[in-house]
Amino acid sequence: MPTENRVTMTKTPEQPQSGPLEASSEVDLRLEDMSHLSAEEARLLRRHFEIFTETTNKLVTAHQHLQLQVRALLEELEQKNRELESVNSELAHRIRETEQVREFLDRVIDSMHTGLVAIDVDGYVTRINEAARVLLGWEDQSPSQFEELVANQSQRILPAVSDWDQAPRSGETRLRKRHGDTLLVRYTAVPIAPSGGEQTVQRGTLFVFEDLSRLRLLEEKVRRASRLTALGELAAGVAHEMRNPLATMRGFLQLLPSEYEDPGFREECSTRLIREIDRLARLTESLLELARPVRPDDYETDLKALVEEVLNEQQEALQVEDIRLEIHLMQIPPLPLDRDRIKQVLLNLIINARQAMAPGGKLEVTLEPRPEAWGAEDQLTLLAVLSVRDNGKGIESHHLDQIFDPFFTTRDEGTGLGLALCYRIIEEHGGVIRVESTPGKGSAFTLYFPIRCEE
Structure with a gap:
């Protein structure tokens, strides 16, 4: 009976298996009986088994390394998921806070008694509050463009798009209601500055107004x-x-x-x-x-020419009374002034100055444009400033508060209505008259009229 030749392959038990190919043991080739094979065949067979063993061991090692990488990736994925959940939770919290702030601001804006309209750079209305809706009749819908609300299209109300860093524009205007009527309002138009570090153009305008x-x-x-x-x-x-x-x-x-x-x-x-x-x-x-009523809007008066006319008429009387005249007149744009009534004021002031001076006195008349605080809000406004100054006897300080009262006079022959009439005329022209006086040194009466600047 021939001898049985057997080839067996076993694993050395260095580590227990954790899977089909997870064992770290090397495969060991044992040839129990290969006597029937030639030496060459035995060598080739042994070589093949060595290659197989080496390859198998490499696969086991690679698999183990791959498992370690997968485990590390799974742990990293879990960590990222936890971080993402934390970020999502924080983001949701901030979104809720933002929504709460937005809702609060919306309630504040809609609780305002003044109207508010937000306009983008193209003139479209992006926000209109409740007060503006009620005042302008847009309760159930919103206007598309701001120009739908402007009654006087020739009046420039909003700042230029490139003027984002300029001061707010304020004034009075008429807005058109939805159904055709107009509403007189006092407004402030505030440019919305660019966001971040941009230094280019504004993002829009906030138009706030109140019913006058x-x-x-x-x-x-x-x-x-x-x-x-x-x-x-x-x-x-x-x-x-x-x-x-x-x-x-x-x-x-x-x-x-x-x-x-x-x-x-x-x-x-x-x-x-x-x-x-x-x-x-x-x-x-x-x-x-x-x-007698004043109708200043019906006139366009050259104030410089009017002052020169009055002074020419008074020239002879000033020479007879030996009063020196100094004139400093600058050109002013035409103003909406009733020429005859303003001439009456000038004559009254010059005659009063003449009567207050002795021979050898000096009468100074100046006219210039000057920016000054004006109105209830002290807004910087270009004014025409006309001053009549003398170096006569002046006015006592306790009389300064009375000189514009009807029938107040310090002269026996006066009616006391001249300065009262001057005050009323200037007031009805939208101007102001002020007086400064020092007893023994003279008086100065100054008239102020706002200049309408062309946009």
């Missing part, structure tokens, strides 16, 4: 009350001013029957009566001028 209709009604009520008060004071002043000449006239008329034959009495009577009648005529004329 109620304010105008309240102002009218105040004006009516002031007019009634002024009317009472005026009536009292008129009664006082008329009482004196009437008393004089009555006295002469009472003496007329008994003293008529006296030539001296007749001469004095005629002279005094004419004087008192003239005084009443001047008083009546001043009262009529005080009551």
Whole structure:
């Protein structure tokens, strides 16, 4: 019976298996009986088994390394998932906070009593609050473009797109309501600055406005009350001013029957009566001028030319009184002024200055454009500033608060209505008149008119 040749392959038990190819043991080739094979065949067979063993061991090692990498990747994936969950949780928290802030700001904006409209750089309305909707009649929908709200298309309201860093633009204008009516408002247009570090153009404009209709009604009520008060004071002043000449006239008329034959009495009577009648005529004329309405918007007056005209008319009187005239006049754009009424103011101020100076005095008249704080909000505005200054006797400090009151005068022959009339005329032109005076050194009356700058 022939001898049995067997070839077996075993593993050395260095480590237990954890899988089909997870054993770290090397494969060991054992040839129990290869006597029937030739030496060459045995060598080749042994060589093949060595290659197989080496390859198998490499596969086992590679598999183990791969498993370690997979395990590391799984751990890294779990860590990333935990980090992502944390980031998502933080992001969700911030989104909730942002939504809460946005909701709060929306409630604040819609709770405002003033209107607010947000406009992008192309003029489209991106936000309009509740007050603006109610004031302009857009309760159920929003206007598309801001120009739908502007009544005067020629008036520049919004800042230029390139002027993101300029000061807010403020003023008064009329807005068009949805159904055609207009609303007088006071507004402020604020450019929205670029975000981040951009230094290019603005991102849009915030247009905030308030209804002036109620304010105008309240102002009218105040004006009516002031007019009634002024009317009472005026009536009292008129009664006082008329009482004196009437008393004089009555006295002469009472003496007329008994003293008529006296030539001296007749001469004095005629002279005094004419004087008192003239005084009443001047008083009546001043009262009529005080009551005559001003329509400044119907005029475009060259103020420099008007001042030169008045000074030319006064030149001869100034020379006779030996008063030196100094003139500094700059050109001013045409203003909406009633030429005749402003001329009346200038004449009154110059005549007052002449009467306050002795021979050898100096009268200085200046006109210049000057930016100054103006209005209730002290907004910087270009003004026409006209000043009439003398070096006469001046005005006592305790009289400065009274000089524009009707019937206040420090001269026996005056009616006390000249400066009151000047004050009213300037006020109705939208201007201001101010006085500065130092006793013994002179007085300066200054007129201020806003200049309408072309956009």
